[in-house]
Amino acid sequence: MIDAIAKLRENIARVFLGNPAAVDRVLVCLLARGHILIEDVPGVGKTVLATAVARSIDCSFSRIQLTPDLLPTDVLGVSIYDRTTGEFVFKKGPIFANIVLADEINRTTPRTQTALLEAMNEATVSIDGRIHTLEQPFMVVATQNPYEFEGTYLLPENQLDRFLMRTHLGYPSPKDEARVLDIRPANHTLPSLEPVLHKSDVVQLQSQVDEVRIDPTLVEYIISLANATRSHPDLQVGLSPRGSLALAQAARATAALRGRDYVIPEDITTNIHPVCAHRIVPRSGLGDMGVETASRVLDAVIRSLKSPV
Template structure:
């Protein structure tokens, strides 16, 4: 494996950080073709220390996006195929008896990795789904009274098919709330799909992808994101959107304080990914749907749990609010 290019300095300056960021974006884009916005949102979540839920029909690149992101960073990666018979211990780990020592020894599960692909997360039971809650919110897991810390960086990229309901379990609001961003891949345009056919003639391009960042580089980028400036007027605009969801006539449940904080951090990350050291209103506006739509519940039966309806409601709320100058 080729060694990824990294800075020799303990704390890279802003130019070096932007160079690292651009290498990451460009590397993922070599295999995830024609999806710059989707790639950007996934990287935004990574740098904001969040998680991503990718929804769409099978075969449009959900798993490919997760694999490409993991392959671009020199860190540990685990893929967990969620099935109805999967147990929480299959994800977190369990204690096994060591005959030589006569003691029980904890054997870590796949959750002890930097990048986790939770494939078809809605195909396992709520009990197993909930095993991810503590890890996603606190970057730690508790097993038999002991707490184990997960090594940073840590991101869960989960996939699900929203159009197939047989043998699936709908993710509860508490689980959805742990995801920073919910997005759709969408079908590629014809020209990009033609490129996909060409690039896959000799195999999977993601298999040849090499890391361009170390895990340490990601931590530097995450720290830089936290220093992105958010003006008071932008913070007030963000809260205007959040409070509008709580008063919306079409919504039964609005965005929580955790949702507001998540939007704040995502906006900082998007500003940084866009090459700025400050957040602008368009950052908040652009992220409102992917960050907030899965955190609200519509009042009507057709809107409850329907992502498309929630998207439309959030978009309408944002369009009606005054944008700060």
């Protein structure tokens, strides 16, 4: 497993320079069968990172450029009448891919945003009363710009909860930015990036993550964390059981990413903020208006709990 992951990291690093922590978070979501929301200002490499991950795996890949006029059928697909057969034929939409890049997801309407919900949660799509199963592996990598930018729509809470992680990239260091300026004028490496793993390899890695052991004391720590958020006076909504499950699965994937078949406390604590912050709702504000409060509350909860040994 560790050799396969090393190949992925190395291949992605050819085009996405710096910020290995962001790369690892995307890979954790991939191994955990989760989806990731990458939020940051324009131009810091959100789309490059998502595309690099997809191109590094020999699987189907689609990019959905989300706009205000995009319809749910543009994402899921539509039934078209075939005059030669006299029957309706289902034409699959871009959601029918192993890795789907939903670019600028908060620039489309809530109606279209919710079209992704069933696919992200159940890996199925319901059209005209028929259920279509999506091929594995299936992962949505969504990007969005901060809400203070014009022309954006607030993601509903139930959609945010479908993402295993929500993360930020930030600006590159001066050294990494200099490397970007040096490499990009010379050649465009992203279109020529070759896959280093097959989709069957990814499915096998995901199965290995399921076998990673997590000690009962660490399970108890996760439950204590969730209960502490549910009773915290600064929160309207604490961490749900789905959130607890997501944190445990992210910890397993992190352990596998680091070459272990068992979870240690650090695998949990490093994932608390990216997995939990977007799932809790502070009293001081709803949705993204309370991101800083959510982060502060999580820090306080972590300090209040006895560290697992």
